Amino acid sequence: MKIKYEKIKGEKNTKARLGLIHTNYGTVKTPMFMPVGTQATVKTLSPEELKDINSGVILSNTYHLWLRPGEDIVAKAGGLHKFMNYDGPILTDSGGFQVFSLAEKKNISEEGVIFKSHINGEKLFLTPEKSIEIQNKLDSDIAMSFDECIPYPASYDYAKKSTERTIRWAKRGKEAHKNPNQSLFGIVQGGEYTDLREWSAKETVKLGFDGYSIGGTSVGEDKPTMYKMVEDAIRYLPEDKPRYLMGVGDPIDILEGVERGVDMFDCVLPTRIARHGNAFTRNGKINLKNAKFKEDFTPLEDNCDCYACKHYTKAYIRHLIVANETFGQRLLSIHNLRFLIKLTEDIRKSIAEDKFLEFKEEFIDKYQK
Amino acid sequence: MKIKYEKIKGEKNTKARLGLIHTNYGTVKTPMFMPVGTQATVKTLSPEELKDINSGVILSNTYHLWLRPGEDIVAKAGGLHKFMNYDGPILTDSGGFQVFSLAEKKNISEEGVIFKSHINGEKLFLTPEKSIEIQNKLDSDIAMSFDECIPYPASYDYAKKSTERTIRWAKRGKEAHKNPNQSLFGIVQGGEYTDLREWSAKETVKLGFDGYSIGGTSVGEDKPTMYKMVEDAIRYLPEDKPRYLMGVGDPIDILEGVERGVDMFDCVLPTRIARHGNAFTRNGKINLKNAKFKEDFTPLEDNCDCYACKHYTKAYIRHLIVANETFGQRLLSIHNLRFLIKLTEDIRKSIAEDKFLEFKEEFIDKYQK
Numbered sequence: 001m002k003i004k005y006e007k008i009k010g011e012k013n014t015k016a017r018l019g020l021i022h023t024n025y026g027t028v029k030t031p032m033f034m035p036v037g038t039q040a041t042v043k044t045l046s047p048e049e050l051k052d053i054n055s056g057v058i059l060s061n062t063y064h065l066w067l068r069p070g071e072d073i074v075a076k077a078g079g080l081h082k083f084m085n086y087d088g089p090i091l092t093d094s095g096g097f098q099v100f101s102l103a104e105k106k107n108i109s110e111e112g113v114i115f116k117s118h119i120n121g122e123k124l125f126l127t128p129e130k131s132i133e134i135q136n137k138l139d140s141d142i143a144m145s146f147d148e149c150i151p152y153p154a155s156y157d158y159a160k161k162s163t164e165r166t167i168r169w170a171k172r173g174k175e176a177h178k179n180p181n182q183s184l185f186g187i188v189q190g191g192e193y194t195d196l197r198e199w200s201a202k203e204t205v206k207l208g209f210d211g212y213s214i215g216g217t218s219v220g221e222d223k224p225t226m227y228k229m230v231e232d233a234i235r236y237l238p239e240d241k242p243r244y245l246m247g248v249g250d251p252i253d254i255l256e257g258v259e260r261g262v263d264m265f266d267c268v269l270p271t272r273i274a275r276h277g278n279a280f281t282r283n284g285k286i287n288l289k290n291a292k293f294k295e296d297f298t299p300l301e302d303n304c305d306c307y308a309c310k311h312y313t314k315a316y317i318r319h320l321i322v323a324n325e326t327f328g329q330r331l332l333s334i335h336n337l338r339f340l341i342k343l344t345e346d347i348r349k350s351i352a353e354d355k356f357l358e359f360k361e362e363f364i365d366k367y368q369k
Numbered sequence: 370m371k372i373k374y375e376k377i378k379g380e381k382n383t384k385a386r387l388g389l390i391h392t393n394y395g396t397v398k399t400p401m402f403m404p405v406g407t408q409a410t411v412k413t414l415s416p417e418e419l420k421d422i423n424s425g426v427i428l429s430n431t432y433h434l435w436l437r438p439g440e441d442i443v444a445k446a447g448g449l450h451k452f453m454n455y456d457g458p459i460l461t462d463s464g465g466f467q468v469f470s471l472a473e474k475k476n477i478s479e480e481g482v483i484f485k486s487h488i489n490g491e492k493l494f495l496t497p498e499k500s501i502e503i504q505n506k507l508d509s510d511i512a513m514s515f516d517e518c519i520p521y522p523a524s525y526d527y528a529k530k531s532t533e534r535t536i537r538w539a540k541r542g543k544e545a546h547k548n549p550n551q552s553l554f555g556i557v558q559g560g561e562y563t564d565l566r567e568w569s570a571k572e573t574v575k576l577g578f579d580g581y582s583i584g585g586t587s588v589g590e591d592k593p594t595m596y597k598m599v600e601d602a603i604r605y606l607p608e609d610k611p612r613y614l615m616g617v618g619d620p621i622d623i624l625e626g627v628e629r630g631v632d633m634f635d636c637v638l639p640t641r642i643a644r645h646g647n648a649f650t651r652n653g654k655i656n657l658k659n660a661k662f663k664e665d666f667t668p669l670e671d672n673c674d675c676y677a678c679k680h681y682t683k684a685y686i687r688h689l690i691v692a693n694e695t696f697g698q699r700l701l702s703i704h705n706l707r708f709l710i711k712l713t714e715d716i717r718k719s720i721a722e723d724k725f726l727e728f729k730e731e732f733i734d735k736y737q738k
Contacts, residue, residue: 044696073684077685294442312454315438322438327410327415
C-alpha cells in the first residue's frame, strides 16, 4: 500500500498545516522531523531509543547502502525494516545529494552520473532507473526521485538545464518504479530562480507523485534565499500531498519552513553536532567541551523528558565527550533528536490552537538570546 | 557498610566455590565476571544495558578518573554511582596496573611512582595514600590497594624487592583508608616465584583486607605459568573472603581460575574485541569482518538471550562494523559481555550440581574445536 496524506487542519494565520501520513508501518503526525540513519542506523542509537524519543519516519540512504552492504543483501534480509530492526516508516534518499556532496570527479550526462566512490575510488554509474531499482529492493516506505542538487550559486543557464534534466530523470524514475508498497516522491529543483522553481514544481506535479520534496536548499545559500526557494516551490504543490524540505534541521529553519507549509524535515545536524559535543537547548546551542560545564550537575536542559536529561548531568556528559567515550555522543544524539522532535510536537500543538506565530516568536526569542 | 562475602558451597571435586557478596548496592553471586568501565562508562553501553545482561559488579579506574574528570568532580557529583547513574556495586582499580601499562617514563621509589600522563605528558606522582584518597572520594564499593604490577619475566631479585614494597604500600594504603562504606582489597604479587607468592599472600592476609586480589597475571606469561601463579597465591587466602583474579577474561582462563577457587574476574577483552568486530561464541571467537558473514542472516549465536542476538543478524552487524558505525560495536559489546556473564551463570549452576569438571570439559571442547 502507498502512503496516504491526510490534512487535519490549516493554521489560521499562516500556511502551516497539521496532517497525518498513513503508512504500512503506522501513522505519523506532521509537521515532523525525521532522524537520519544514513547507513541503516541512526548513528549511536538503537531502534528502541528512536521509539522512546517519539520518532516517526526515519531516513536512510540509497547511495550508502548501494555501496555497503549492497541492496541485494538488504533485499535478502527481507528489506530495510527487517535488516535494521526498525518497524516504523523509513524514507530513502535517492543518492542524488550524496553524488553531489561526497563523490569525487563526477561527470553528469543525460543518462546519469559517473563518479568515484568515496570509499574506495571505484568508478560508479548512477542513473534515475538504477536509483529507483535500488530503493525498490531496499523496500523503504518512501523513495525519492533521482535528481541533481544544483550548487549555489549557479548561473541561470546551468540551473535551467539541470532543472529540466531533473524533470526528465523524475519521469524515467517514475516509469522504472515497481514496488507497490513503496511511495515515490518527486523533487522540485530550480536553484535560486523563481521562474525555474515554478516550472520545476508544476512539471513535477504534472508527473504525479505521492509527495513532493523541495531540494537544492542548505547548499550554502543565505537564509532569506532558502526561505524564498521554499515559497517559490510550495505555492504550486497540491494540498493533498505531503511536502518535504530536504536536509533542513536547524530549529529556526524548521519554524520558517512550517510557516510556509512544509510537513517534513530531515537533517544530520542533531547527530553530527552531538558527535562534536554540542547540545540544542531552548536557549540556543551549548558546547559541552566548554570548561564552564565541568562542575555543572544539572541536566542539559531543565524539563526535557529525554533519557539523557532524566539521568545524567552536564558534568558527566562533558566528561564522556572530553574522554572520547561514545556513550557521550549517544546521550547528546538522543537529546538533540528529542529536542527537534519535541519542537515539532509543540509546533503541532500551536497549529491546532492557531497560535503558531506566537509560538514561533517566543521560541526564536529565547533561542537567539 | 563494608561488603560481606558469604560462601554458599564448595564444589565436590575442585576448589570451585559458590558465594554471595553483599554490598550497599545489592547482593551479587560469585563466581562472577565484572565488565570494565574504565572512564566511568562501560564503552558504548548504558547502565540499563548492563542490568539487562545481568551484570553484577562493574569496574572503574582510579588512574583514569584521577586525570579526567578528577576525583573532586566525581565527589561533588555525589560519588561514582550518581555520577555515572549506576546503582549496582562498583569496584575501582588502584591505578597500579595503568601506571605499569600506560604511563611513560615511570620512576618507582619507596614513596610512590613518578610518571608522565598518557594524555598530556604532565608529570604525576601517585602514592599508596593518594590512590586510596582518590578511591575514597570516588566512593566505589570496593577499592584496591596500590601495588606494582611486576613485568614478566622479571629476575627473582626484582620480583622480591617489588613484592616487599607492594606489601609496605598495602599497609600504608590501609592506614590511609577512611571511607566506612568502602571495602578495601589487598593484592598478592610475587611474580612467577612460588615462594614470593606464598610470602606475599601470607603478608597481605596478615594485614587483613575485605578481599584478596591476585595481581601480576596476564602480563605476557604463558597459561601454565598464570595458573601456577593463581595456585601459589590462593592456597594461603582465607575461605571467608572473596578472591579476585585481576585482568583475566578469556573464557578458558575463567574456567581455570574458578577451578582453583577464584570468585571474581574482570577484563577489557569483551568490549575491546567488540570494537574490532569480534564476537565470542560457544564454538570460539568469530570476526564479523570475515566475508563469509555477508549474507549470514542468523544471530551471532543460536539460543543466546542477549539483545543483539534477539534482534540482529550477523549480516547486519557485519555491515555496521565494516561501515564503522558505533551501534555495531555496541551490539558486539552487549553480546560479548553477556557471553561471559552467562558463562559464569552456567559455571555457578555446575558448581551447585557438583558437575563443574564435566561442564568445563564440555565447554572447552566446543570452544576450541
